[in-house]
Amino acid sequence: MTDAATAPEPGTVYLVGSGPGDPELLTVKAKRLLERADVVLHDRLPGPKILEGLSADRCEDVGKRGGGERTPQPEINERLVELAREGNSIVRLKGGDSFVFGRGGEEAEFLAAHGVPFEIVPGVTSATAAPAVAGIPVTHREHTSSISIVTGHEDPTKPESAVDWEALAAVGGTIVVLMGVRRLPDYTGALLEAGMAPETPVALVERATWPNQQVAAGTLETIVDARDEVGIEPPAVTVVGEVAATRATVLEFLANETANEATAADEEV
Structure with missing residues (x-):
């Protein structure tokens, strides 16, 4: 001993x-x-x-x-x-x-x-890295100067969410939700009820920087359907706000996408 x-x-x-x-x-x-x-x-x-x-x-x-x-x-x-x-x-x-x-x-x-x-x-942190590799800046001088980072994965035994979605909707800016794939309908619905515009851009980035990275894009009103169509699974990061729409303007020249596709192809050989 x-x-x-x-x-x-x-x-x-x-x-x-x-x-x-x-x-x-x-x-x-x-x-x-x-x-x-x-x-x-x-x-x-x-x-x-x-x-x-x-x-x-x-x-x-x-x-x-x-x-x-x-x-x-x-x-x-x-x-x-x-x-x-x-x-x-x-x-x-x-x-x-x-x-x-x-x-x-x-x-x-x-x-x-x-x-x-x-x-x-x-x-x-994936809160900023996941959006970035998908071509989404979490801040942008023409769109927002603030970020709110929250969890979408809370104790299911809680009587209600500890996240004040109404306050987040009022603050605006970019909202980044970590671990929120399963509860996407809950918090997008809460943001809509709080008065956030249905056409607010939203993106989901799954497994950022991994060979099987994939992205679903839509709006608060359509993102749940977009998630299901693409087949987004955890782990994924949700980005809510005008910055989510900037991805479309850079996607053609975004080398991250090409790099991920090449890596995935190499692993299949």
Whole structure:
């Protein structure tokens, strides 16, 4: 049995955002830490190419699995502490930025409460990256100078949404909804009821920067049908506002689209 005198110094936990999924959008620091980590605890959102590049014997999948099963957050918290107390260097890898609806703040608080050193490594958040690679700027001098970022995935047991859609409709600007594919009819309906114009442009960007990226475009009134026609599935980002219409003006020359098509074709060969 290891006593306090011989116990290893706690290892450091790195709370790392992996960006939207393209390995080339990992930060230099994130890449270095992944190469050196003793253990990587990852979700499913970092993207297939990033996960394929990791050594399987150093990885633990703590994300959502088929059938809706998921590793409970308290279990992930305890595992981080356990691994750190063994002296490991641990990367807790999440998609996008772990502090933007990624529970990074919860994990940081838990680690601090248990005396475990940690470092936060920000990532490129999908809230801005997903629209960007689809040709949609979330701000534009001719359209909007404000952004509201909200989650579309809330606890289903809540009696009502914690998001004030009426206030968002009144503020205007660009509204970016993360994890909101399933509840698209609910919040587009709420925005319409709050007085937002039915012709307000909307776009859905699924799996931004992944080989199978796809986009559905429409308006508040038509986007649910557009989602179903294209077959948009999670994970996807919703963009509501005039900026969503700018995609049509740049699409012909948008190299991101060509790059994604080429990557997908290469993988089929």
